[in-house]
Amino acid sequence: MLPELGHFALILGLLLAGLQAFFGIAGPARGRDRWSAAVTAALAGQAVMVATAVGCLIACFVGNDFSVQYVAENSNSALPLFYRVTALWGAHEGSLLLWILLLGAWSVAVWFGSRRLPPRFSARVLGVLGLVSFGFLLFTLATSNPFLRLDPPAPDGRDLNPILQDPGxxxxxxxxxxxxxxxxxxxxxxxxxxxxxxxxxxxxxxxxxxxxxxxxxxxxxxxxxxxxxxxxxxxxxxxxxxxxxxxxxxxxxxxxxxxxxxxxxxxxxxxxxxxxxxxxxxxxxxxxxxxxxxxxxxxxxxxxxxxxxxxxxxxxxxxxxxxxxxxxxxxxxxxxxxxxxxxxxxxxxxxxxxxxxxxxxxxxxxxxxxxxxxxxxxxxxxxxxGPPYFNPTFMLSMLPLAALLCVGIHANWKRGRLADAQRTILFTLLAAAVLGCGVTFGVYTHGKVLTPVAATIGIWIILSSLVEPLYRLRRHLSLPRALLGMSIAHIGLGVAVLALTTVQSFTVERDVSLSLGESATVGGYTLRFDGVKPVEGPNFEGVGGTFTVSRGGRPVAVMVPQKRQFWVQHQVTSETAIRLDRGNNLLLALGEDLGAGRWSVRVQVRPLVSLVWLAALIMAIGAALAASDRRYRAARVSEPAAGAATEPAA
Amino acid sequence: MNRFYLPILTFALLTVVLAVGIRHSPDKGIIVSPLLNKPAPQFALPNLADPAQVVDSRAFKGRWYLLNVWGTWCVECRAEHAMLLKVRASGRVALIGLDWKDNDADAQAWLAQLGNPYEIVAVDRTGRAAIDWGVYGAPETFLVNPAGLVIYKHVGALDEATWSGEILPRLPAAAGPG
Structure with a gap:
């Protein structure tokens, strides 16, 4: 019953989306305000129907209804409840449904957020959104219906793609x-x-x-x-x-x-x-x-x-x-x-x-x-x-962009009087260059040609973005969220540039050989070799080298990279040990037995990897803050509502 | 001409290219394997039939083989299974299975129930080998030549048209599974 209900709701949703598009686009075009006004009713119906359809499909997943092909293909009775719900978007059909649901949610948000807009304009916006919903609903129903039944029903589901069984x-x-x-x-x-x-x-x-x-x-x-x-x-x-x-x-x-x-x-x-x-x-x-x-x-x-x-x-x-x-x-x-x-x-x-x-x-x-x-x-x-094409071409446009940001952020609208900001620009650049070179040549002792340049630009972005908010704070001037958000997002970009630079430039990879009790320091991490011990798996035996890793006296981890020898064909494989420590990615791979208790080990340290994701988060927070500025919410309808004179002659 | 027409003309051109691409190479859509004409990635993985044994990809060198990536969780794999059995029956090329992110018992039951088209099946529980091969989703099938180079990749269920139109013509006339 539920799948049919969902299917039916989806068809109704399609029809209502069609109405939404028709009213929203034809109403203002023909000057029929009652048509334009009907668009919100159609949208409300459409959104409710799509939500009903999604609810039905989720209920089928939760109730393990394996007579529904999509459920049988993407779930299993042993699957935990959380994944049975997320299995909704585990494949193509449900993803499309999620897409349509989210489109409905955005449309409803626009409806509520656009009450101050001229009615004809907001009708047109909702009409175009209705057209997009209509297209996706038609696509789903015509080619990717998630509610198709299996006859006979499957005894159990084929389980969610294992890759997707991960909270992230x-x-x-x-x-x-x-x-x-x-x-x-x-x-x-x-x-x-x-x-x-x-x-x-x-x-x-x-x-x-x-x-x-x-x-x-x-x-x-x-x-x-x-x-x-x-x-x-x-x-x-x-x-x-x-x-x-x-x-x-x-x-x-x-x-x-x-x-x-x-x-x-x-x-x-x-x-x-x-x-x-x-x-x-x-x-x-x-x-x-x-x-x-x-x-x-x-x-x-x-x-x-x-x-x-x-x-x-x-x-x-x-x-x-x-x-x-x-x-x-x-x-x-x-x-x-x-x-x-x-x-x-x-x-x-x-x-x-x-x-x-x-x-x-x-x-x-x-x-x-x-x-x-x-x-x-x-x-x-x-x-x-591959990367040999993408990395340089991308950097070629991104580094100038980042540098221009640091100058442009101080520029005025309309007039090109950059001279006013000259001192600020030069000062931030100088400070960034000192810090950037300091990072490049001080903290890390090596790098590529572009490293100090890129590090400088990253720091320059952060400093430049700080100038105006700090100025306003010091003068007790208002700091609108739009400005604060923009500054935070730009700081995020600076962090991203810095993080990408350090990861690309300062990854340390070294092969060291150690005997029992000996230590080596790579990329700031000291690893002490505590010997090898045998390990055994279902079809292999091997050795695991135990390494106690510390940084500046602070214990980090005990890492056990393994070397496995498979029984039958004496194939030897290396199982690396990976550890994320304070943003640095540490990788150990056990090498060769050099005899007399001496082993070689490959050590790789990638610094500040976590900053890349943190940077993205900072950018997103900045953007969210900027979007919530009162300036956008308080915007009033300043023109005569839906004046016929604004209709173009064409 | 008006500059405002440039976007739609560009898009029209792109559409033509896409349409031509779809028509002329239905099996080689957007993702062309970067592995083509490159050495096939090596792996040493447990054997599905007996996990104590190892399937070493180097053992396949010197002959043609098809590497088929599958899993019991994969729906299209069930759809292509009949075709795989046909390939096996034809005896033209060896079929090596890569059981991807799967449960051994399920996989064994699957082969017992539907028939086993594979000469040997390697078990890739962690998905590392599949990553090396650039697998997006099961099923995918790679044709590898005796020199160990990947000659052809097919994404999606193997069908009659791909088998006779793309794979068979690439095989030398006398090639056999041995």
Whole structure:
């Protein structure tokens, strides 16, 4: 009964989403205010229906209803309750449902948050969101229905993919999706502005908190994914530039550009059409990311022969959504003129550089991710693109961006009188250079050519971001949350640059040989060799070397890397021991028996790895703080509500 | 021409490329393995049939083989199982299983129930070997040549079209499982 109820609720949700789109878009276009007013009723119904469907599916999971194919494929009666609930998004169908649920939640939030907006405009926003919901619901029902029954029912479920049975990964998708879906709001605001043919500074002020919140969620989501890859996969790395990571990183980069371009539109009424384009691009890349994130989707994107309807639907859907909004852009954006000008040294020009560099970075990631596909489809042979491409190209646009930030943050709007801030800029740069070189040559005794430069820039960002909040505090001036949030987010970026620099530059790897009781110091860690002892497994025997690790007299851990010899073929493998200590990642691998109780051991110390994730968290906190500024909440409707005169003649 | 048309024209171009890509290489979608034409990653893992034994990938050198990544938790693996049995029956190429993040007893029961298409099955309980092979999700199948180079990778359930259209043509006419 429950699955049918959920299925039925989903169909009703589809119809209501259709109504929501119709009322929201046709109402204002035809000037029928009663249609426009009906959009919220349709949205409420749609959201309730989708929530009912999700509730039904969760109930099926919790109740172990293995007559539902999706439950049978992704759960098991022995699965703990927590994972039976999170199994909802364990595969493609449920992930889509989660996506739609979150879209409904954002839409309802926009509804409540947009009561001060002109009714026609908010109807259009909700109408566009309804159209997106409609598309995703249609996609789900047509190709990925999670409520399909199995006949006969499975005796037990096939269990959740073991990779997903991890608390980190269980909460990672909802957070990431909240970020992805949140950009739908910016997208809807952009489409509504284009439909209206009018975009002013208040529009940007309405859009900003939504965009910044979505960005905060996406930042958290990406960091969680990276953290999971680190400790679960145990590779000792945090970013591998693989297509799934890139899929989430591209909307983040373009979304960052959008956040900044919105600031210029808000404060100065500039970059209007560019902001619209970024809003469309960010959401387009989010949709692309959604379809790439689940390996199940990747498989279906690949194997069109196996399920042609789904693959073609994905492409058609993307063409309709992205192509449609870009067509709207080509048609309407020329109407939006940015009249204000600015001088070269003004804050606007720095925001422009910021946008250009971020978009270039996103484009290089995009090119690297899609190059294999494009080259393959054009018959140019197979190419593979990895870190040797991504690392330098990315750094090429990111380091100038970071340096420009430190100057631009002191610039005024409109006027390019940077000379006023010259002393501050030079002083922070000097202090950063001293500290950066101090870190490079003092704390760590080696590094690469770019290390002091990158470390300086990281510290420079932190110092520059502190200048204005400290100035305001000292003068007892108000410190609005938008400013405080921006400063915190920028500090987070500085921490990220610093952390990435130290990890990339100061990873120490050394092979040492020790006999019983001897010690060696690598990367600040002292390890004492306490001998080897035999270990035995089901199909191997081996030795484990015991190392007591300490740092400056403080005991850190006892680590036991093993060397295993498998019985039959005398294959020897090395089992590394990994430890995260105060942000440093420590890795030991037992080497060769050098005779006479002497063993070689490989020691790797990666400093400050944890700072990378901490930096992301700081950025997200800053963004959340900025989004909660009163300035956005107190915004009043300043223009005549839904004046017919604002309707474009076209 | 108007600069506002540039985005949609770019997107149209991208769509054409994607559509062409989908049409012309249905089996090589977005993720092309970086391992192609590179040496296959080595592993030494317990043997499913007898965990006291080791499956050493170096033992496969000198002949063609298909490495199939599967798990009993994987639904599509069940769908492709019949095809794997056909591959085995054809005798054209050896089929090596990599049982990924799975429970040994379940895997043994699965093979007992559905039939065992594999010459030998290595057990990758921690998923490390699968990571080395760049596996995204089961099932995935790799074709490895006698020199130990990965020649072809298929993501998703192996089907008749892939077998006869992509794998068989890559095998030398006389190649056998021995």
């Amino acid at each position: 990964l269980a909460i990672h998708p909802p957070i990431l999706y909240t970020g992805y879906v949140g950009f739908a709001v910016a997208f809807a605001f952009a489409c509504a502005a284009m439909l209206e043919g009018r975009l002013d500074q208040t529009w940007a002020r309405w859009t900003r908190p939504w965009t910044t919140s979505a960005w905060a969620f996406l930042t958290c989501g990406i960091a969680l994914g990276s953290f999971w890859a680190y400790y679960e996969l145990g590779w000792g790395g945090f970013w591998f530039w693989d297509p799934v990571e890139n899929a989430s990183f591209m909307p983040w980069l373009v979304g960052t550009a959008l956040v900044h371009s919105l600031a210029a539109t808000d404060k100065r009424g500039l970059f209007k059409s560019w902001t619209l384009l970024l809003a469309i691009l960010t959401f387009s890349l989010s949709m692309l990311g959604t379809f790439l994130v689940r390996s199940g989707v990747l498989v279906s994107v690949h194997s069109f022969a196996a399920d042609p309807s789904r693959g073609i639907f994905i492409l058609a859907f993307l063409v309709l959504m992205i192509g449609g909004s870009l067509a709207l852009y080509a048609w309407r954006a020329p109407l939006l003129k940015s009249s204000a000008g600015f001088e070269l040294g003004a804050r606007e020009s720095f925001l422009l550089f910021n946008n250009v560099l971020l978009v270039i970075a996103a484009a290089t990631v995009f090119a690297g991710t899609l190059a294999p596909l494009i080259s393959d489809s054009l018959g140019l042979g197979t190419v593979s693109v």
